Amino acid sequence: xxxxxxxxxxxxxxxxxxxxxxxxxxxxxxxxxxxxxxxxxxxxxxxxxxxxxxxxxxxxxxxxxxxxxxxxxxxxxxxxxxxxxxxxxxxxxxx
Amino acid sequence: xxxxxxxxxxxxxxxxxxxxxxxxxxxxxxxxxxxxxxxxxxxxxxxxxxxxxxxxxxxxxxxxxxxxxxxxxxxxxxxxxxxxxxxxxxxxxxxxxxxxxxxxxxxxxxxxxxxxxxxxxxxxxxxxxxxxxxxxxxxxxxxxxxxxxxxxxxxxxxxxxxxxxxxxxxxxxxxxxxxxxxxx
Ligand SMILES: [Cu+2]
Numbered sequence: 001x002x003x004x005x006x007x008x009x010x011x012x013x014x015x016x017x018x019x020x021x022x023x024x025x026x027x028x029x030x031x032x033x034x035x036x037x038x039x040x041x042x043x044x045x046x047x048x049x050x051x052x053x054x055x056x057x058x059x060x061x062x063x064x065x066x067x068x069x070x071x072x073x074x075x076x077x078x079x080x081x082x083x084x085x086x087x088x089x090x091x092x093x094x095x
Numbered sequence: 096x097x098x099x100x101x102x103x104x105x106x107x108x109x110x111x112x113x114x115x116x117x118x119x120x121x122x123x124x125x126x127x128x129x130x131x132x133x134x135x136x137x138x139x140x141x142x143x144x145x146x147x148x149x150x151x152x153x154x155x156x157x158x159x160x161x162x163x164x165x166x167x168x169x170x171x172x173x174x175x176x177x178x179x180x181x182x183x184x185x186x187x188x189x190x191x192x193x194x195x196x197x198x199x200x201x202x203x204x205x206x207x208x209x210x211x212x213x214x215x216x217x218x219x220x221x222x223x224x225x226x227x228x229x230x231x232x233x234x235x236x237x238x239x240x241x242x243x244x245x246x247x248x249x250x251x252x253x254x255x256x257x258x259x260x261x262x263x264x265x266x267x268x269x270x271x272x273x274x275x276x277x278x279x
Binding site for chain 2: 023034035039042056
């Protein structure tokens with residue numbers, strides 16, 4: 001009897017800790033929007049540094065939409081291999 | 096012990112008791128203006144600020160900072176969390192004020208404002224500690240419940256870059272796509 005009680009107690013605790021632990025973004029006050037990747041068209045890519053993590057992050061985020069978007073200012077002659085790598089990494093990253 | 100020192104100890108005791116009674120009386124009287132629209136005296140403000148900074152510096156000194164704070168993955172993980180949980184108080188590019196920045200006291204600092212120079216290890220430790228533990232009797236919550244250290248470090252990484260972001264860069268970095276619901 002006592003072990004049963006203890007078991008129930010531990011199970012209860014485990015359940016409780018599960019509900020407290022992972023904080024789903026859905027619980028946030030505000031909701032993020034979809035990325036407005038169109039805006040990247042208007043950015044001057046010649047001035048952007050491919051080593052800048054902000055630029056790299058935007059590329060990753062907008063990868064899927066990018067190739068449908070057609071040409072972007074200053075991007076014509078650039079090496080796109082880095083972007084392709086980023087895209088590959090992203091699809092592998094899905095758990 | 097001669098007679099003089101004895102009476103001195105006695106009067107010191109009386110003075111201490113009077114001060115304690117005064118403090119207790121003040122606490123119970125309700126005379127302290129607790130409203131957030133009633134600003135601290137400059138001296139109180141200095142004392143509280145010094146207390147806060149000394150406390151955080153001591154408590155955060157041993158935190159080890161991850162080496163990948165500059166990675167795009169960190170920015171993409173921290174961005175949406177920052178936007179959804181923090182931007183109401185700490186603002187975003189092209190937004191100069193909110194109800195929270197106007198009404199909270201102490202006011203939440205505008206985290207889109209540029210800091211001078213390189214971000215030091217000490218600064219990263221401080222930012223991480225503040226997000227994780229919050230600051231007592233201010234509007235700054237502790238975000239440890241529900242957010243693991245990794246998630247907090249990603250927000251630190253994002254905050255480090257925030258001052259240099261344009262409004263459209265901010266929009267892209269803080270957005271969520273279906274494949275990046277990253278609940279870790
Ligand atoms: Cu959250």
